[in-house]
Amino acid sequence: MEPHEPDLAAVPVTSVLAALADDVRLQIVRALAEGGESACGSFDFGISKATRSHHLKVLREAGLTRTRAAGTSRLVRLRRDELNELYPGLLDAVLTQRPPA
Amino acid sequence: MEPHEPDLAAVPVTSVLAALADDVRLQIVRALAEGGESACGSFDFGISKATRSHHLKVLREAGLTRTRAAGTSRLVRLRRDELNELYPGLLDAVLTQRPPA
DNA sequence: ACCCTTGTTCGACAATAATCGAACAACGAC
DNA sequence: GTCGTTGTTCGATTATTGTCGAACAAGGGT
Numbered sequence: 001m002e003p004h005e006p007d008l009a010a011v012p013v014t015s016v017l018a019a020l021a022d023d024v025r026l027q028i029v030r031a032l033a034e035g036g037e038s039a040c041g042s043f044d045f046g047i048s049k050a051t052r053s054h055h056l057k058v059l060r061e062a063g064l065t066r067t068r069a070a071g072t073s074r075l076v077r078l079r080r081d082e083l084n085e086l087y088p089g090l091l092d093a094v095l096t097q098r099p100p101a
Numbered sequence: 102m103e104p105h106e107p108d109l110a111a112v113p114v115t116s117v118l119a120a121l122a123d124d125v126r127l128q129i130v131r132a133l134a135e136g137g138e139s140a141c142g143s144f145d146f147g148i149s150k151a152t153r154s155h156h157l158k159v160l161r162e163a164g165l166t167r168t169r170a171a172g173t174s175r176l177v178r179l180r181r182d183e184l185n186e187l188y189p190g191l192l193d194a195v196l197t198q199r200p201p202a
Numbered sequence: 203a204c205c206c207t208t209g210t211t212c213g214a215c216a217a218t219a220a221t222c223g224a225a226c227a228a229c230g231a232c
Numbered sequence: 233g234t235c236g237t238t239g240t241t242c243g244a245t246t247a248t249t250g251t252c253g254a255a256c257a258a259g260g261g262t
Contacts, residue, residue, distance in 0.1 A: 013195060014122050021118035022220085040239065051221055053240055058219095072229045072238050087197075089190010094114060096188075123250085141209065152251055154210055159249095173208050173259045204262085211256075218249070226241075232234085 008063035008082045016087070019062035020094055025055050029064065029078065033095050037077040039070075109164035109183045117188070120163035121195055126156045130165065130179065134196050138178040140171075 008016075019025060028043050035042075043052055056076060059065045064083065067076050083091050109117075120126060129144050136143075144153055157177060160166045165184065168177050184192050 012124075014124055014127060017118050017122035017195070018219095021115050021122050023115055024220090026115060041237090047220095048222055049239070050223075050241085054220075057240085069228090072236095074239065087190075087194035089188075090194040093188035093191040093194075094118070119249095125250090142207090148250095149252055150209070151211085151253075155250075158210085170258090173206095175209065205260100206262105207258105207260085209257085212254085214252090216249100216251075218247100220247075221245080223244095224242085227239085229236105229238085231236085 004061055005066055006061065006063050008079065008086050011061075011063040015062050016064065016090075019058050019064055022055070022058075024051075025059055026094065028055060028059065030095060032065065032076065032078040033080075033091070037075050039073040039075055041073065105158075105162055106167055107162065107164050109180065109187050112162075112164040116163050117165065117191075120159050120165055123156070123159075125152075126160055127195065129156060129160065131196060133166065133177065133179040134181075134192070138176050140174040140176055142174065 020029065024045060024047060027045055031043060032038060040052065040056055041049075043056075045052075047055075056065070056067070060067055060076075064079060065076050066079055067074050069075075078091075080091065121130065125146060125148060128146055132144060133139060141153065141157055142150075144157075146153075148156075157166070157168070161168055161177075165180060166177050167180055168175050170176075179192075181192065
């Protein structure tokens with residue numbers, strides 16, 4: 001099975017941005033940025049596992065994450081370096097927590 | 102009539118990203134970045150004026166542009182400085198033209 | 203005044219995307 | 233092998249968003 005992890009340069013910018021333009025996925029990305037490689041199940045916001053799987057797929061296919069199998073789990077990690085090389089400032093801009101209004 | 106140009110800091114990050122995650126709007130933003138303040142009508146990609154007006158509204162309400170009346174036209178401009186202050190690197194990341202695949 | 207140009211708004215429709223439950227697959231443990 | 237855990241995939245539903253034509257509004261020119 002191909003894990004469908006595209007070359008980041010081959011992904012349209014709009015797809016990268018769209019992947020980040022969702023609250024749930026942004027929470028996932030932030031968790032990954034803080035906690036490093038994590039199992040899918042660790043992203044337990046108030047959503048079903050079907051929905052979680054969907055969001056992880058969107059992130060993966062947008063070139064933002066990589067996934068590898070580890071026993072019965074799957075470990076997900078941010079493609080930080082590639083992201084920073086191709087879109088310098090983008091991750092930081094998105095990850096920076098600003099004071100609540 | 103209120104032009105509905107919110108404080109950028111009050112706009113959720115996801116809304117800013119969503120505004121940029123569309124091909125038509127990205128073309129508009131690029132045109133604004135290159136050409137400076139422009140009339141709405143100058144963004145003549147293959148869309149109706151209703152659709153164009155809609156996209157400009159999305160950009161404006163996401164805090165990305167400002168609009169002012171000028172005779173029978175309306176001039177739109179990018180809120181570059183505010184954007185770069187609040188999301189350093191974001192505009193550059195999005196504007197940078199990478200070589201086509 | 204009248205018309206033309208420029209935009210916006212409305213209502214409808216089409217396309218896209220988020221969400222869920224249920225069924226399925228892979229693995230480890232026992 | 234069987235069972236429980238962890239994820240994925242399928243099908244359906246709902247919500248959101250892009251798109252358009254038509255109607256409307258505001259200005260400038262003649």
